[in-house]
Amino acid sequence: MLSPSAHPPRPPAPIVSSPRSYEVSFGGVWGRVGPHTTRVVVRIGGRTRGRAHVHGRHFALSVPLPRRNVTVRVIALGPGGHRSTRVGPVFGLPRAASPHLAHAHKDPAIQRRLRRMTRRFPGIAASYVEDLTSGAGGAWNAGARFPAASTLKLAIAVTLVRRLRAPPAHGSYLDSSMTRMLEYSDNTAANALLADAGGAWSVDATMHLLGLRDTLMYGGYLVGTAADPARIPIKTVDQPPIIGKYTTAHDLARLFALVHLAAGGRGAISKRLHGAVSVAEARYLLYKLAHVRDPGKLDRFLPGRRIAVLHKAGWISQARNDAGLLYWPRGVFVAAVMTWNSAGVGVSSDVLAGRTARFTLTYLQRTTKGRPQPHGRTLRG
Numbered sequence: 343m344l345s346p347s348a349h350p351p352r353p354p355a356p357i358v359s360s361p362r363s364y365e366v367s368f369g370g371v372w373g374r375v376g377p378h379t380t381r382v383v384v385r386i387g388g389r390t391r392g393r394a395h396v397h398g399r400h401f402a403l404s405v406p407l408p409r410r411n412v413t414v415r416v417i418a419l420g421p422g423g424h425r426s427t428r429v430g431p432v433f434g435l436p437r438a439a440s441p442h443l444a445h446a447h448k449d450p451a452i453q454r455r456l457r458r459m460t461r462r463f464p465g466i467a468a469s470y471v472e473d474l475t476s477g478a479g480g481a482w483n484a485g486a487r488f489p490a491a492s493t494l495k496l497a498i499a500v501t502l503v504r505r506l507r508a509p510p511a512h513g514s515y516l517d518s519s520m521t522r523m524l525e526y527s528d529n530t531a532a533n534a535l536l537a538d539a540g541g542a543w544s545v546d547a548t549m550h551l552l553g554l555r556d557t558l559m560y561g562g563y564l565v566g567t568a569a570d571p572a573r574i575p576i577k578t579v580d581q582p583p584i585i586g587k588y589t590t591a592h593d594l595a596r597l598f599a600l601v602h603l604a605a606g607g608r609g610a611i612s613k614r615l616h617g618a619v620s621v622a623e624a625r626y627l628l629y630k631l632a633h634v635r636d637p638g639k640l641d642r643f644l645p646g647r648r649i650a651v652l653h654k655a656g657w658i659s660q661a662r663n664d665a666g667l668l669y670w671p672r673g674v675f676v677a678a679v680m681t682w683n684s685a686g687v688g689v690s691s692d693v694l695a696g697r698t699a700r701f702t703l704t705y706l707q708r709t710t711k712g713r714p715q716p717h718g719r720t721l722r723g
Contacts (some may be wrong), residue, residue, distance in 0.1 A: 353425060367432050368605075409436075409649065446472055448574045452478065452479060456471065465683030469680075471676065483579040485578040489582070489660070490558075493654055501548040527655075533562040556588075557590070641696070643699070653665060
């Protein structure tokens with residue numbers, strides 16, 4: 343028994359369940375604390391971002407995270423002092439973009455603008471955008487099949503993690519290969535991971551289970567190289583000749599949207615794959631996409647560091663595509679732009695992608711000014 347003059351013991355370091363290193367986070371910080379803990383404080387970059395009193399052995403709070411890699415320090419405090427746990431790197435995403443299901447529907451203003459921009463491209467083009475917070479969106483020629491090129495490397499990644507029980511350990515063979523395939527678009531790594539995932543037929547089967555039936559993996563990569571007017575219209579106006587792997591702007595956008603939803607345990611990846619892709623694995627994939635080194639496309643005209651573009655581009659001599667998730671302080675939208683020209687494509691494709699993303703962001707900023715910000719505790723983080 344302690345004497346009255348004995349110093350009370352320090353609390354043990356907290357066990358942090360979310361966020362996890364090498365994953366994205368929407369700001370949810372939660373876990374368990376040991377005895378003698380009365381408060382929990384969250385600090386990022388030397389600044390206190392959140393604090394909460396602890397009742398029992400669990401804690402949960404929501405904190406704002408910058409759109410970059412950070413280290414999250416969780417401190418357990420008690421009468422006898424404090425101990426802390428550091429988690430990082432973690433890539434921060436806005437709380438307002440936390441995954442939730444929204445009914446996709448056509449926004450006439452988005453539809454008109456996409457039609458004008460996409461039809462001006464010197465060749466054949468398609469586009470699809472959708473605000474994943476409200477469901478508003480638009481499309482043009484989004485049902486047309488285009489050469490997919492490297493955009494289907496995300497499909498390989500989704501199929502592979504479906505076979506795993508947890509995200510690959512940092513620095514392991516699978517993790518390093520994922521980095522080379524997604525962040526650097528390395529074809530050798532893509533071919534190796536395609537084999538690990540079960541081959542092209544396995545990728546096609548996974549995409550079909552997710553409802554993406556206009557996508558074909560076909561094989562590996564060369565090394566060294568609408569009835570309802572309220573629905574977003576997925577029509578085919580014109581499409582190029584195709585030999586090999588293909589996809590559509592709609593399928594490509596939906597794949598990115600489904601990975602986003604899976605990061606919250608929602609959507610077809612979580613339901614139709616029967617939990618084979620966990621929340622942690624989806625957040626791992628988003629972390630990899632957040633570090634893609636391929637600027638000047640969807641992000642071409644976007645301002646500042648408050649916008650995070652998680653994307654995957656692909657190109658061959660006659661086709662050039664980009665698709666991804668664009669996170670901004672009040673939410674997230676998905677965009678896919680695909681282009682083709684028999685004489686070859688170049689910077690005009692990237693300009694179209696950049697203009698599409700810039701218009702969508704500007705439009706959403708103007709039309710969602712009254713959208714309430716989320717508040718309270720976020721348990722799924």
